[in-house]
Amino acid sequence: MKDFITQLNPAFDHRNRLGIMSILVVNDWVEYNTLKELLNLTDGNLASHLKALESSEYIRVHKQFVGRKPQTTYGVTDKGKEAFKAHLDTLEAILTIAREGEDS
Amino acid sequence: MNDTKQHLEHLAEMRALMERSSRFLSLSGLSGVWAGLCALAGAAAVYSFLGITPFSGRDGYYFQKAIHTTQWGMDYKSAFVLIALLVLATALVGGIFCTTRKARRQGHRIWDATSRRLLWALAIPLATGGCFCLALLYWDLPGLVPPATLVFYGLALINGSKFTLRDVEFLGLSEIALGLSGMFYLGTGLELWAFGFGVLHILYGAWMYWKYEGQ
Numbered sequence: 406m407k408d409f410i411t412q413l414n415p416a417f418d419h420r421n422r423l424g425i426m427s428i429l430v431v432n433d434w435v436e437y438n439t440l441k442e443l444l445n446l447t448d449g450n451l452a453s454h455l456k457a458l459e460s461s462e463y464i465r466v467h468k469q470f471v472g473r474k475p476q477t478t479y480g481v482t483d484k485g486k487e488a489f490k491a492h493l494d495t496l497e498a499i500l501t502i503a504r505e506g507e508d509s
Numbered sequence: 510m511n512d513t514k515q516h517l518e519h520l521a522e523m524r525a526l527m528e529r530s531s532r533f534l535s536l537s538g539l540s541g542v543w544a545g546l547c548a549l550a551g552a553a554a555v556y557s558f559l560g561i562t563p564f565s566g567r568d569g570y571y572f573q574k575a576i577h578t579t580q581w582g583m584d585y586k587s588a589f590v591l592i593a594l595l596v597l598a599t600a601l602v603g604g605i606f607c608t609t610r611k612a613r614r615q616g617h618r619i620w621d622a623t624s625r626r627l628l629w630a631l632a633i634p635l636a637t638g639g640c641f642c643l644a645l646l647y648w649d650l651p652g653l654v655p656p657a658t659l660v661f662y663g664l665a666l667i668n669g670s671k672f673t674l675r676d677v678e679f680l681g682l683s684e685i686a687l688g689l690s691g692m693f694y695l696g697t698g699l700e701l702w703a704f705g706f707g708v709l710h711i712l713y714g715a716w717m718y719w720k721y722e723g724q
Binding site: 420424428430431435436443444500 | 512513516517519520522523524526527529530531618621622
């Protein structure tokens with residue numbers, strides 16, 4: 406069991422980061438405010454998680470002006486998609502082992 | 510085992526976020542019931558315009574009758590378009606009302622990326638079907654209009670089901686099946702229309718209301 410835990414990606418070591426990735430993998434581009442509402446986070450909190458994911462190159466940022474308002478949207482990168490999938494595979498393995506441990 | 514429990518919680522939360530961010534889940538079952546009632550009223554209006562009763566047109570193409578009917582100072586084309594628009598408008602107003610209410614109760618917004626995507630997915634097949642039916646009327650083929658509306662509406666629902674409650678897909682398939690049968694049994698076209706838009710909407714709407722909103 407210890408082996409699997411060490412394999413879990415530290416970049417996803419927080420439920421809000423997992424939440425951000427979950428939203429981005431099923432949508433093309435998501436606005437900052439939509440993320441904030443869906444995750445129910447404060448600006449500072451959300452921004453720090455986004456920054457962390459961005460510096461791991463798991464998400465990309467797109468800034469544009471809609472009328473006079475700046476709008477920031479986020480999308481997942483291929484690297485992020487792969488890392489997220491690997492993370493889910495590891496979680497699945499951990500849970501499978503845990504269940505087998507319970508059964509026996 | 511605490512870790513396991515935490516992982517399971519995270520997974521459930523992630524699943525909910527994926528659903529909520531990509532699908533419009535505030536669609537109210539009551540709006541389906543209301544749309545069904547509007548459709549039944551519309552079908553009743555068409556029957557009374559044509560001066561016939563349901564299931565009386567089995568001997569084939571009774572919409573031939575429509576071409577020669579003038580009632581309430583209107584020919585059949587203006588009457589059909591007017592009734593269709595009235596049904597659509599009342600169904601939409603009631604549907605938007607119920608859905609807004611449900612969204613507010615869930616604390617979700619009614620106008621966001623998911624509802625825009627849903628409307629766009631519905632709009633293209635519906636607008637195509639609308640133009641197609643206008644062309645049928647233009648060429649004096651009113652008998653094909655009711656089944657054609659069923660087919661295009663079914664396609665719109667299947668297209669839209671990717672962006673809202675999944676159950677809508679099965680309603681779409683049922684509407685297409687009814688529409689296609691109506692294409693061959695023109696004598697029952699209007700009955701099938703009333704069943705598809707009226708009865709099915711009420712049944713589905715009530716079932717979805719019970720499933721997602723009833724306590």
